[in-house]
Structure formats: C-alpha cells, structure tokens
Amino acid sequence: MISLPSRLFHLGVLICFLAVFTGGCSNDSPENSNAPRVLRSIICTTGMVGDLVQAVVGPEVDVQVLMGPGVDPHLFTPSPRDISQLSVADAVIFNGLHLEAGLSQTLENLEEDSRRLVYSLATPLEQSPAGLIRVGGEQFDPHFWNDLELWQQAATGFANKLAEVFPDQAERFRSNAQAYNQKLTELLTRSQEQISAIPPERRILISAHDAFEYFGRSLGLEVAAVQGISTNTEASVKKVEQLVSRVVQNKIPAIFAETSVSDKAIQAIIAGAKQQGFDVRLGGTLYSDALGPAGSDADTFPSMYEANVKTIVEALK
Known part of the structure; x- marks a missing residue:
C-alpha cells in the first residue's frame, strides 16, 4: 500500500506536469521575470535583410528568410504558415518604408507582444531622412540597400538596437556590424572603379x-x-x-x-x-x-x- 505522503508527492508531480501546459508551475516567478532575454531565432523578410542580420548577430543565432529568391516583396502576402512561423520567432526584422506592404497588418499584430523584437532596418534612416529618396509626401523609396552607405547606417542602427535589448551581448553585435560595414566600404570602392570604366x-x-x-x-x-x-x-x-x-x-x-x-x-x-x-x-x-x-x-x-x-x-x- 502507498503511504499518504507518497501519494501526496506523486499528486504534486502530476499537478505540476499538467500545469506546464496551462501556464502554472512555470519559471515566471518575480525572480525570473527580470531574467535576460535570449535571442535564439530571427525571421527576416527579404534576403538582403537576412544577410545584414546574420552578419550582425553571428552564427550563434538561427536566421531564416521569409521571401526566397525571385519573390517580389511588393506583392508578397503571408500565408497562415508564414504567420505561424513569424509568431514563434524571438525577433522579426524587416526592411520598412512600405517595401513589405502586404505584411503591414501582420507586423503590427506581432508588435503587440512585447516579448518579441519587431524592428525595421529603416528606423535610423527615418529618424534622419536626409539620405533617403523622397517619392512624394512622407513616402520614401524603400530600395535603400542599393546605397551601401545607407545600408551601413542600417547595420549600425540594428546593432545598437540589439545592444539595447540584449546588453550582455552588445560588444559582439557592434563588433560584427563594424566588420560587415568594412566589407561594404571595400565593395563600394571596387564598384565605383568598375563603373568608371x-x-x-x-x-x-x-x-x-x-x-x-x-x-x-x-x-x-x-x-x-x-x-x-x-x-x-x-x-x-x-x-x-x-x-x-x-x-x-x-x-x-x-x-x-x-x-x-x-x-x-x-x-x-x-x-x-x-x-x-x-x-x-x-x-x-x-x-x-x-x-x-x-x-x-x-x-x-x-x-x-x-x-x-x-x-x-x-x-x-
């Protein structure tokens, strides 16, 4: 016969096991609520965004791209599977300036969850838009990756944002951004020389x-x-x-x-x-x-x- 204390112990284990799936017996105690956020997975909208993001976060973070080769971001609309994929990522990074017009509502919905970083690479440029090409009113040409100096600003701004959200890894993010930007500087010099021919x-x-x-x-x-x-x-x-x-x-x-x-x-x-x-x-x-x-x-x-x-x-x- 199982003793009463033993029964109570097993009952407690069962209750805690079930509570994992209902939100109880979790680690959301006051002590853990201030635990550092962890960056494990990022979903990026385009390949250009994904390349910059991967360079800044490094190989330690899994970076996936939503829109593959040949996909037109101007016309892209998310499927239920895309939305599901976005909803489980630690961060969602997009180009901005209405390039991903069909994703606007989805991105707004994702921003409502404060546990997830949702960030536009155009953010630092919008704050100081002198380098952006205006196409009417308050709208700007979204293809700013084709100006390597603006893309460098985007990389620096993204690294700074990550440093703010994940301060324990700030030095790594900023160092990676600097290395990426140095490659872009060299690429710009070569390209200008080639076009001059x-x-x-x-x-x-x-x-x-x-x-x-x-x-x-x-x-x-x-x-x-x-x-x-x-x-x-x-x-x-x-x-x-x-x-x-x-x-x-x-x-x-x-x-x-x-x-x-x-x-x-x-x-x-x-x-x-x-x-x-x-x-x-x-x-x-x-x-x-x-x-x-x-x-x-x-x-x-x-x-x-x-x-x-x-x-x-x-x-x-």
Whole structure:
C-alpha cells in the first residue's frame, strides 16, 4: 500500500506536469521575470535583410528568410504558415518604408507582444531622412540597400538596437556590424572603379522597375525604369514608348530585366527600338528585390551587389 505522503508527492508531480501546459508551475516567478532575454531565432523578410542580420548577430543565432529568391516583396502576402512561423520567432526584422506592404497588418499584430523584437532596418534612416529618396509626401523609396552607405547606417542602427535589448551581448553585435560595414566600404570602392570604366555617355541604366535610384546615385549612373518603385502598378504603353525613344536617341546599347519582375515590358522596349531601326540588346538580368538562389553568384547581399555591377559594366562598357 502507498503511504499518504507518497501519494501526496506523486499528486504534486502530476499537478505540476499538467500545469506546464496551462501556464502554472512555470519559471515566471518575480525572480525570473527580470531574467535576460535570449535571442535564439530571427525571421527576416527579404534576403538582403537576412544577410545584414546574420552578419550582425553571428552564427550563434538561427536566421531564416521569409521571401526566397525571385519573390517580389511588393506583392508578397503571408500565408497562415508564414504567420505561424513569424509568431514563434524571438525577433522579426524587416526592411520598412512600405517595401513589405502586404505584411503591414501582420507586423503590427506581432508588435503587440512585447516579448518579441519587431524592428525595421529603416528606423535610423527615418529618424534622419536626409539620405533617403523622397517619392512624394512622407513616402520614401524603400530600395535603400542599393546605397551601401545607407545600408551601413542600417547595420549600425540594428546593432545598437540589439545592444539595447540584449546588453550582455552588445560588444559582439557592434563588433560584427563594424566588420560587415568594412566589407561594404571595400565593395563600394571596387564598384565605383568598375563603373568608371563605362564611357560617360553610356552610363544609363534602364530596368524593369524603379529599384535602382539609390544604386545610380551612389555609382554615378543615370537611371530609368518602366514601372515605378512598386511593382503593384502596371507598365503603361506611354512609358514604354518614352523609353523606346530614349534608347534610340541615346543609342543605349543594352537594357536590363530583373529576377523578381516580369521582363514583358523590357522585351517591348527592345521590339519597339528594333521597329525604329535600332538594335538594343538585353544586357542581362539584375537582382533587384531578392537575392539569388543558394550556390549562385548572388546568394549573399555583397555578392548580389557585385553581380549587378559586373552585369551592367559588361553590357554597357
């Protein structure tokens, strides 16, 4: 026969076991409520964001990207599985400036849980927006990763935010951000040298949608596109005709498609120029709003940027 104290002991164990699933017998005592937060998993919206975040947090943290190669963040809407994945991450990091318009409500809902860090890389730039390209009212072009100096500011701002939330790891985050930014400085210098090899009259970049204004400003390229900064808008016949005239008049040797946007309008420009007796070729496909697949020449942000520079130089030089 089991004694009463023994029965009471086993009953207590059973109650505590069941309470794990109902919120009782937890570690949420006053002593543990102030325990340091732990950063184990991060979900990032785009590959560019994921690259920066992984560089700053280091390999100790699991970083996953929601939108893979070829996915257009302007048109992305989350599935129930995506929302479930986001809801269990310790942190959700996004680009901001309405790049991920279809995720706006989901991100707002996630921010209501104070235990999770939800952060936009554009935050420090919005606080001092002099370097951002304004596109009307209080709206800014969201493709600021194409200005490496702005991307460096984003990395520093993110490291500072992490240092605030996880002070015990502040030195590591800031050191990692500095190392990442040094690589971007070297990348910018190389890229400017390579673009300078293009004859000045040929430094005109025409692409599918307006994702390269920051890129052009940073590297000294004139930029034009069929669609605006968001791919939500359709390419107009008038815009295609305008770009055909520009290609023919300036004898632009090549124009560019993008990996995450249909090339239908770009092909229309090529056909329109040919009708007017000028052969402009497809100079290649640029990575605009998404990285390349794993194992490609653009599966990290620096390699993506470098691949774009190489494609443009080879086509226009």
